[in-house]
Amino acid sequence: MLKIFELIGRYFILMGKVFSRPEKMSIYLRRVVFEIEALGVNSIGLTAIISVFIGAAITLQMSISLESPFIPQYLIGYATRETMTLEFSSTVVALILAGKVGSNIASEIGTMRITEQIDALEIMGINSASYLILPKIIATVLFFPFLTLLSMMIGIIGGYGIAFFTGIMVPADYVEGLLYSFVLWEVIYSLIKIAVFAFIITSISGFCGYYAKGNSLEVGRASTRAVVASSITIMIFNLILTQLLLT
């Protein structure tokens, strides 16, 4: 228990260093652009592929579950939209990104730690925590919401595609369901969630990598710790944010 408090304390101390005044803003902005490409743009493919299949699968499952003359068909489109908007495109996409981006950050920074690259930055007088972690946090908090929007759109298109190509339902009913009782706040809620999750993934992974020590085995362990800790924290904050924003 004491160790958990110690870890949380060290995390907040590191965040204090991360959010201290950058040495030169222009260099940090250049790094943010670089990280947007490395962590965000390079995740578009994975997000799109998973979203299209999940959207299609949800539509298929709903059409099987709701097969009844008493249940209107448009509810399938409605259920697909709600599932994608409320949970999949924010929370599940965040869990996927925790695996992809989180492990990438932890192993990158962890390797820099054990090969003394972080020490080299410190010797130059650079705030290594801020220089390495802050651009990643800004990049993901800014870009992950776009991934969520993309995931919503592609997931819904995936559902339409399966309806269109398999004939399990009339595509017009699916579209009617998509528009049925649409609440913009649900999209905004999802975008707020992914922004918070982006911060969680990047800061926790950065923390795990930054304090890695030893050899390459430890970098692997730091990477695993980053994914596990990020995923658990995402689930906890998913509950908290849902309680705060939707009820």
Added chain:
Amino acid sequence: MIRCEHIYKSFDGRTVLDDISIEFETGKTNLIIGRSGSGKTVLLKTLVGLHEPDSGNIYFDDTCYTSLSFAERKRIRKDVGMIFQGGALIDASTVYENVRLPLDLFTDSSEAEKRERVDFCLSRVELSNAHDLYPSELSGGMIKRVAIARAIVMNPRYLFCDEPNSGLDPQTSIVIDNLIHGITKEFGITTIINTHDMNSVMEIGEKIVYIHNGRKWWEGDKEGILFADNRELNDFVFASAMAKRAKSNIMR
């Protein structure tokens, strides 16, 4: 000049540095030698501020480094260059970007001025055609030379080198030694080198400190080291059969 007084450092209750007091002289190549695990890397990292001593003081010229705040230390660190054992070049950056990084962050020089400075430092280490290469594309000797270029790009007053010859062949080691020695003389830097390479000691050592089990065991110059009346030092210096034969020839 860099001076440390009564430095103690321990990790998890194990004493690694035990009452170390040394003065490293300006414009000289100061060498810290000792067996693996003797504490010389910890001493170097403590001197440079990467480890905090448990007790004792470190002075950079007349400034007591150990009593400075984080912000004040940052000012001194801009006068410090360090060459790490593995080079510690930033993997994601090219040679040019690695050397240029401190200029980008801490100077207001124009693009042309930065380019000129990086070109000068890379030509000083005889790497004028490696600007666009990544660390993974460099040989061990080239990595060390880029690390030297990066270390001198801000015109440091103090240069720290942690086993700059490790993993290099004897000829490349001599090139690196001479480069560091030449830079020390050229710019009047206080240079401290950690090494267990006796070739380096005899080639460039001006002031030599022998560390044994975390304690300062002997201090002197390269002439004195051959005739020191110190068993542990003699064991270290004349560890190889060839060195033992050379010594017995000298004695005869």
